[in-house]
Amino acid sequence: MPFLLLMSLAHSGDNSVLLTVDGISTVIPNVNGSSISTPTGLVNGNHTVELRKRSEGFYGSISIGNVTTDGVLGPDRIPARKIEFIGDSITVGYGMDGIYPCSNTAVLEDNPKTYAALAANSLEADYDVIAWSGIGLIRNTAYGSSPGDPVMPDRWTQYGANDPENSYTFPKSEIPDAVVIALGTNDFSVNNNNREPLVPADFTSGAVSFIRTIQTHYPDAHFFLLQSPMIGDGWPAGENQWTTQKNAFNAAITQLNSTKIHFIGWNTQGSDVACDYHPTAATNAAEAPIVAAAIAEALGW
Numbered sequence: 001m002p003f004l005l006l007m008s009l010a011h012s013g014d015n016s017v018l019l020t021v022d023g024i025s026t027v028i029p030n031v032n033g034s035s036i037s038t039p040t041g042l043v044n045g046n047h048t049v050e051l052r053k054r055s056e057g058f059y060g061s062i063s064i065g066n067v068t069t070d071g072v073l074g075p076d077r078i079p080a081r082k083i084e085f086i087g088d089s090i091t092v093g094y095g096m097d098g099i100y101p102c103s104n105t106a107v108l109e110d111n112p113k114t115y116a117a118l119a120a121n122s123l124e125a126d127y128d129v130i131a132w133s134g135i136g137l138i139r140n141t142a143y144g145s146s147p148g149d150p151v152m153p154d155r156w157t158q159y160g161a162n163d164p165e166n167s168y169t170f171p172k173s174e175i176p177d178a179v180v181i182a183l184g185t186n187d188f189s190v191n192n193n194n195r196e197p198l199v200p201a202d203f204t205s206g207a208v209s210f211i212r213t214i215q216t217h218y219p220d221a222h223f224f225l226l227q228s229p230m231i232g233d234g235w236p237a238g239e240n241q242w243t244t245q246k247n248a249f250n251a252a253i254t255q256l257n258s259t260k261i262h263f264i265g266w267n268t269q270g271s272d273v274a275c276d277y278h279p280t281a282a283t284n285a286a287e288a289p290i291v292a293a294a295i296a297e298a299l300g301w
């Protein structure tokens, strides 16, 4: 008798997910039914089934309902370690499965291959990803955001991507040990000088204020401010954005005056890029151990 696991689901818009059964992964490029089942032909025995969302909430949402099986469900193994990643398109995995030039779609996004997922997996930690392409800490991208789009300190309070602000209830069981904040690429963007360069002190104040807010919910968490590989010191000329972001984050760390706030460097990426100059899977894979090591050292993991 084959083994079957069925997950009922509700979804909206476009979604892509990664279904991994006993270590073998399949991309489901367009989740459009009311359930996902394991492939036929699994023999009786113990199986491990993972479902990870690949695309961001901008494209659509998924919620898993009932998980049923014609076998017996094993005990839940929920990792004690928890990390929350808060970011933009880099943390989404925007366009990662495309080769520049390409137009991003839900199926080209690949969150399971981001630095975030890889670092969490290597630490055997559970992780949440709160990320939205084009979002900033104090201002959104200069490339096509709308004036009313929330910045991350506002969107962060939403339970689901399109829920109202402050709808997330911060349940005690979900409090992370570590919070990684990977924002700034969009704040720094100027789109051929169509807007003023970012004022570094404003970015610093934004980081201080956001971290203080997060601390009211997660008072014991360690914070990690992650540099952007999508900005460099060479362009736009004279702005030294990569160094400026690093200094602005470190100024926030000084102001917060806590041993629990840390900076993590990420070098400007090379010439291999995915859609719209986003980091490739290889760039993410190279950064993941750096992020994991910083978290492990601070948390004693």
Ligand SMILES: *[C@@H]1O[C@H](CO)[C@@H](O)[C@H](O)[C@H]1NC(C)=O
Residues within 6 Å of the ligand: 028, 029, 030, 031, 032, 033
């Ligand atoms: C649903 O998605 C599958 C691929 O996962 C595709 O083959 C099928 O055409 C889609 N159906 C609809 C109605 O969009």
Ligand SMILES: *[C@@H]1O[C@H](CO)[C@@H](O)[C@H](O)[C@H]1NC(C)=O
Residues within 6 Å of the ligand: 045, 046
């Ligand atoms: C499946 O896992 C259970 C619980 O870990 C164990 O008791 C059992 O022996 C395993 N069965 C097989 C066929 O490996």
Ligand SMILES: *[C@@H]1O[C@H](CO)[C@@H](O)[C@H](O)[C@H]1NC(C)=O
Residues within 6 Å of the ligand: 008, 065, 066, 068
């Ligand atoms: C969940 O699955 C069980 C067992 O198949 C079924 O009795 C129940 O109605 C399902 N609940 C929902 C909300 O689908």
Ligand SMILES: *[C@@H]1O[C@H](CO)[C@@H](O)[C@H](O)[C@H]1NC(C)=O
Residues within 6 Å of the ligand: 257
């Ligand atoms: C930083 O924190 C330490 C320990 O809590 C405190 O003694 C010190 O005065 C603080 N420094 C500043 C500049 O606030």
